[in-house]
Amino acid sequence: MSQVTPSESSCIRRPGYETGLMQHLREGLGIKGVYKVILHEPLTSLHKLMVIQFEKGTPQTEIWRAMYGCASYRRVGGKWIVAVDKDIDGNNTNAVFWAMSYRAKPHRDVQMLMHKDSGHGPRSMIDPEDSAVLINAVLKEPYPPISLPKKEYMENARKIWERLGLPRLQPEMPWYGYDLGMWNDKLEHQAQLAVKGDFWETGKWCARHRRSDVKMNAEMRTVEDKPGRGGRVRARKKK
Structure with missing residues (x-):
């Protein structure tokens, strides 16, 4: 009788499964940028949840090819397949959910594959087939x-x-x-001011650059960096 994982069997199988998937993606399919494949073990028996880590700068086409490759590698493997950056620990589900929450948009970064075998587990009397969900939670910018x-x-x-x-x-x-691409010399200078205790200098800079012509929550990269009017409009004196 098969027991709930982790078990002696799953601990033995996991290295082989993960190594086989890596070989399939890198050598069998020739996919570039795959850093590591992690199979979730507790309760899911290494079959249902896969996390693929990618090197920085991996093309989106390679990311999707890798997820499709994992979904079709084994008949029962890959119900939930999540692509993440190298800085996301695939063994930490908190980190995986973090990436899914802030690095993926469901309407753009999620695909569903139909007609998967349900594999080992409770059978359904409603629909014997299963499906797979591919989630691209890699940084796009x-x-x-x-x-x-x-x-x-x-x-x-x-x-x-x-x-x-x-x-x-x-x-x-x-x-x-750590930096994810938007840290520049100006921000580093301001950070060093804070370390030295000169944080009020950054406050003065922010006061000089307050703007009253920019909408709330505007993307900062679209706003021209120039001194503003302090966010206040002076009232005209009555004659």
């Missing part, structure tokens, strides 16, 4: 950096934590901030 201190600051904080004898830390990614 530059993003703001992760809103956390840089790695060196977090590592220093960890040393202080350990020196104080506090409970052992078990950090999960992301545990430090």
